[in-house]
Amino acid sequence: MRNTISQLQERARNGEKLAMLTCYDASFAALSDAAGVDILLIGDSLGMVIQGHDSTLPVTMDQVEYHVACVARGSEKAFVLADLPFGAFQESKEQAFRNSARLMAAGANMVKLEGGAVMVETTRFLVDRGIPVCAHIGLTPQSVNVFGGYKVQGKTDTSADQLVKDAKALEAAGAGIVLMEAMPAGVAKRVTEAVKVPTIGIGAGIDVSGQVLVLHDMLDIYPGRKARFVKNFMLGAPSVKAAIEAYVKAVKAKTFPGPEHSF
Ligand code: KIV
Ligand code: NA
Numbered sequence: 001m002r003n004t005i006s007q008l009q010e011r012a013r014n015g016e017k018l019a020m021l022t023c024y025d026a027s028f029a030a031l032s033d034a035a036g037v038d039i040l041l042i043g044d045s046l047g048m049v050i051q052g053h054d055s056t057l058p059v060t061m062d063q064v065e066y067h068v069a070c071v072a073r074g075s076e077k078a079f080v081l082a083d084l085p086f087g088a089f090q091e092s093k094e095q096a097f098r099n100s101a102r103l104m105a106a107g108a109n110m111v112k113l114e115g116g117a118v119m120v121e122t123t124r125f126l127v128d129r130g131i132p133v134c135a136h137i138g139l140t141p142q143s144v145n146v147f148g149g150y151k152v153q154g155k156t157d158t159s160a161d162q163l164v165k166d167a168k169a170l171e172a173a174g175a176g177i178v179l180m181e182a183m184p185a186g187v188a189k190r191v192t193e194a195v196k197v198p199t200i201g202i203g204a205g206i207d208v209s210g211q212v213l214v215l216h217d218m219l220d221i222y223p224g225r226k227a228r229f230v231k232n233f234m235l236g237a238p239s240v241k242a243a244i245e246a247y248v249k250a251v252k253a254k255t256f257p258g259p260e261h262s263f
Pocket of ligand 1 (some may be wrong): 042044083212
């Protein structure tokens, strides 16, 4: 039986930390499933770690749809979360629905879209029409050209307050999970206390409902630059499966991330 959003929300409410990991193919899906990963994210990070691009911007709907189908086939238990790629949802809520429906038909259980207040209306439109939504706030890599680089967000009082406001508005619009990327741990803690739905962090400290990492980062096989929040779980692990198990265990035991992985 596959995890449902209500089961995941209840487990998070009971204090269990949720372990999310990115996944792009059926073999890793089966391995991660067996290792106890709660949520498999078909991230548009696939543009970087699978395709070799230097950003997520070139990723297309056809490509995400293909990888979602691979991951859904390879897993039995994990909740399948799919990224809406750049250009697939920003134009209108109708465009977002059309493309989200494709990802749901391919096997996704929920879609993730980048953006704060600007995505409130789209989030409500999708949830009202049967598409569960994970919000993604903070460092939203599809906006790298607006930010002028991959920069930690929420460092000023005003921007931190805005993140809290955005998360509350997205939750009120129906978002079932709020993912936060690259922000001070204290800001992520404030957001987590402000919403009832689970929060998942990457570079957002320990005071969140769960963690996510990019598979190729935590296995130390991505040749590009490594962010501060990445930990190599292959160190000391006898196999890839053991590395993924160590990650799940560290998330559940609240031993990852440490202060050295946080902002
Ligand atoms: O695309 C991705 O892998 C992501 C995670 C980094 C959260 O969005
Ligand atoms: Na992404």
